[in-house]
Amino acid sequence: MLQIAFIRENQEKVIKALAKRNIDVTKTVREVVFIDENRRATQLEMDNILSETNKLSKDIGDLMKSGEKSKAEILKEKVHSLKEKSKVLSEKTDAYAKELLDKLYSLPNLPADLVPEGKTPEENLNIFEEGEIPVLHGNALPHWDLIKKYDIVDFELGTKITAPGFPVYKGKGAKLQRALIAYFLDKNTDAGYTEYQVPHLVNEASAYGTGQLPDKEGQMYHDAKDDLYLIPTAEVPVTNIFRDVILQESELPVLATGYTPCFRREAGSWGAHVRGLNRLHQFDKVEIVRIEHPEKSYEALEGMVEHVKNILQELKLPYRILRLCGGDMGFASAMTYDFEVFSTAQDRWLEISSVSNFETFQSNRLKLRFKGKDGKMNLAHTLNGSALALPRVLAGILENYQIPEGIIIPEVLRKYTGFDIIN
Structure with a gap:
């Protein structure tokens, strides 16, 4: 399986190399990069939510220790909302990852430079x-x-x-x-x-x-x-x-x-x-x-x-x-x-x-x-x-x-x- 980072950074090279196999992978390569961009953006959003959730959880602990229970309850509601959003994003990320893997599995290996061109x-x-x-x-x-x-x-x-x-x-x-x-x-x-x-x-x-x-x-x-x-x-x-x-x-x-x-x-x-x-x-x-x-x-x-x-x-x-x-x-x-x-x-x-x-x-x-x-x-x-x-x-x-x-x-x-x- 080709490495996603390599495809992302060498789209034209991958397309040209696989043309030696007499196949046009332009559409698949573009789809791979698009899906990967969406997956990474969704993952980043999840990471940001996790970071915010961790900070709020710490704040809740501090508020409970200081006896400010009502303020802590407000933050708990916010944490609950963030967790629900994170769950949706996690499912979305998993779907992107599966779709990306399926696309990557469909791409053959790149021929080495010494491989001659030819169809038969x-x-x-x-x-x-x-x-x-x-x-x-x-x-x-x-x-x-x-x-x-x-x-x-x-x-x-x-x-x-x-x-x-x-x-x-x-x-x-x-x-x-x-x-x-x-x-x-x-x-x-x-x-x-x-x-x-x-x-x-x-x-x-x-x-x-x-x-x-x-x-x-x-x-x-x-x-x-x-x-x-x-x-x-x-x-x-x-x-x-x-x-x-x-x-x-x-x-x-x-x-x-x-x-x-x-x-x-x-x-x-x-x-x-x-x-x-x-x-x-x-x-x-x-x-x-x-x-x-x-x-x-x-x-x-x-x-x-x-x-x-x-x-x-x-x-x-x-x-x-x-x-x-x-x-x-x-x-x-x-x-x-x-x-x-x-x-x-x-x-x-x-x-x-x-x-x-x-x-x-x-x-x-x-x-x-x-x-x-x-x-x-x-x-x-x-x-x-x-x-x-x-x-x-x-x-x-x-x-x-x-x-x-x-x-x-x-x-x-x-x-x-x-x-x-x-x-």
Whole structure:
């Protein structure tokens, strides 16, 4: 959430910055400032009334002590009238505060200066590409045919148990899935990230804290009875560990990682671009989260990018890195890098990770602060990234590592799987 003081003092800057997202927030920004002015004026009036009430209460005490009861009674009536007025103003202030918060929640984060302009994914900036695209044998198959051939993922069984988009992993497919999770977690903890096991449901405050609400309300599974949400990513519960927390500057940075299943309603329509493991309602992901000093967060972002690069290099998958344009960035992000793996059998790039810096957007919602060496309170910067999302990594492995005899397991995973080929 953008800070109200910043909006108030930089209205044109906010409007111009969000135009990079291809949205016109002029009306909303003006409304935010207007509501805030009314809220502050009402609060000032309340404060003045409180000050006057306190003075009159003291005067009443002095009059009662001196035996001037009739004068004290007159002042009591005045105090009563002021309290009634204060009650009305308090309700008015609360209404302004709620209206202001709703407006602030509707505004996305400001894109960083390095974010390129653009409206569509085609305008994202390709900044790095690495890995040799394998030459497959003549009878190579896309992963949705491979999983049937080797009986390692069953979509029909998932549909029977739940609904489309909820696959069942079987045999070596399940072991490969578990191997990827263990490998990703080991890579992350070796890099200094503390591992957490977190709940898979969160409350409304947590969903608002990281920006899923109200922006992605329609994409989240919601249990209305208990008012809990199935998580779309481990980012939500892991980052909310630090909601309403004040850190010492010496405690920064904080590095956390966690594996969770993820749940998203938007599985999309059937077709080659969403077929098989390409897009699911439930999938597994290992996430990394960082809480950083504002002066070091972009250095940390580049470090996260290098960390994900190293994983893909060890998996020996061809990949590229995109810096997302303003029109393709997530609601809460100030800058995002997307990693994509090339699927040779599908002849297309598959997104397998997003690494983002949210600056103070999440921490302002979370009230996540740190106490500087000078004693002042500051909002921390939050960052997160997939390291990695499993379905499309698995699809890339199945397709790029296929040979006529089966599917070779990447060497780095063999100590986790206990086998070197699926056949």
